[in-house]
Amino acid sequence: MELSRFDLAEISAPRRLGQMLHQKLGAIDGAVPIVEIARALDIAEVQLDLFDGFEGMLLTDTRRSTGAILANTRHGNRRARFTVAHELGHFLLERHMLSDDGGFRCLPVDLREYGLAKQHQRQEAEANTFAGEVLAPVARVKPFCSEDPDIRIAQELRDQLDISLEATLRRIIDLSPHALAAVWSVKGRIRYSIKSKAFPYITCNKGTAVPQTTTAFRVITAGKRGATRMDETHPLAWTGRPDIALREQTRVGKDGHAITLLWADLPDEDDDYDGELPELGTPGFR
Ligand SMILES: [Zn+2]
Structure with a gap:
């Protein structure tokens, strides 16, 4: 080399x-x-x-x-x-x-x-x-960003690149044209979350319970391992905002660990929304 x-x-x-x-x-x-x-x-x-x-x-x-x-x-x-x-x-x-x-x-x-x-x-x-x-170079991640966001697609990329799912999702969230966030939890408690710049504020802080009205709560409680489909969900529990379209998908892993991928569809005038907090997922090299 x-x-x-x-x-x-x-x-x-x-x-x-x-x-x-x-x-x-x-x-x-x-x-x-x-x-x-x-x-x-x-x-x-x-x-x-x-x-x-x-x-x-x-x-x-x-x-x-x-x-x-x-x-x-x-x-x-x-x-x-x-x-x-x-x-x-x-x-x-x-x-x-x-x-x-x-x-x-x-x-x-x-x-x-x-x-x-x-x-x-x-x-x-x-x-x-x-x-x-x-x-996870840009050239390898970008093709996976052109598909609809899905944890199973991230798993394919993870296997190709031989890195963790967390590192893979960070890169997808960073490079995707969609407003995405990922929430890691264990036994129904939030461990941490990351989000893209465009994604609204996530209401769930570290240590709090996964909100009961979410699909994530339902599948985590059921405890069946594997990934759900990416489906529409009520946005209020995750973002505190009723005015956006939100989809969520959860993958339940072993020992109560779970990852939830959130995909927001924001209203067009959202550029003017001033409730947004600074980007958490990536440091300030833009
Ligand atoms: Zn170091």
């Missing part, structure tokens, strides 16, 4: 960095070979293994003269692949400040960070944005 860090130097925007990397790589079939890519970009060693106390680690110095990546396989190889890409992001984004003398030590919460408030959050968000761009 012919890649040079020189070609990627001085790009500080994580999206552009990922896109430039793919420009250099050319078209890729199947899963993006992230370990090979890391090695080609001067990461001397990549270790995927069971570790305690962190999700990913990058051993390096401020000048990035050396690099080694450790990725925890505790949550599966797909998560570990994302972790490798995330640590590679810290390595290539040279403005990122080391978390200690030896490099970066990233916790599970960092791998889900998309906030921008503090410098640490911003760095983690940038590493995640880079990882998404690299593992």
Whole structure:
């Protein structure tokens, strides 16, 4: 694999960095070979293994003269692949400040960070944005966005790219022309949600119960695994707005875990609606 860090130097925007990397790589079939890519970009060693106390680690110095990546396989190889890409992001984004003398030590919460408030959050968000761009390049995700939104289609893409369903849905929500959101829950309690810029505010906060009037509540309570169809639902419970058309689909997984995909059809004059909160799903690189 012919890649040079020189070609990627001085790009500080994580999206552009990922896109430039793919420009250099050319078209890729199947899963993006992230370990090979890391090695080609001067990461001397990549270790995927069971570790305690962190999700990913990058051993390096401020000048990035050396690099080694450790990725925890505790949550599966797909998560570990994302972790490798995330640590590679810290390595290539040279403005990122080391978390200690030896490099970066990233916790599970960092791998889900998309906030921008503090410098640490911003760095983690940038590493995640880079990882998404690299593992799920625009050219591979876009064709899946032209179909009607459906978790089962996202699962196909997930299998092709060998990444988690969460990472896949983040990219689809990001690149889809539709107003989409996804809500993760366990045993009927909301864990977190992400949404596209155009999607209205989601009323359900972390830790609250999945609203009883939703299809999600019905299928989660029934406990039957698998995905429902994408069907019309009452918008009020999810968005607090009665004036939009909303569809929802839920996939019930194991141990009470579920994902609900929401698809809003907004009234034309919605540009003027001022109740919308800032985008949560993607950091501010637009
Ligand atoms: Zn990190």
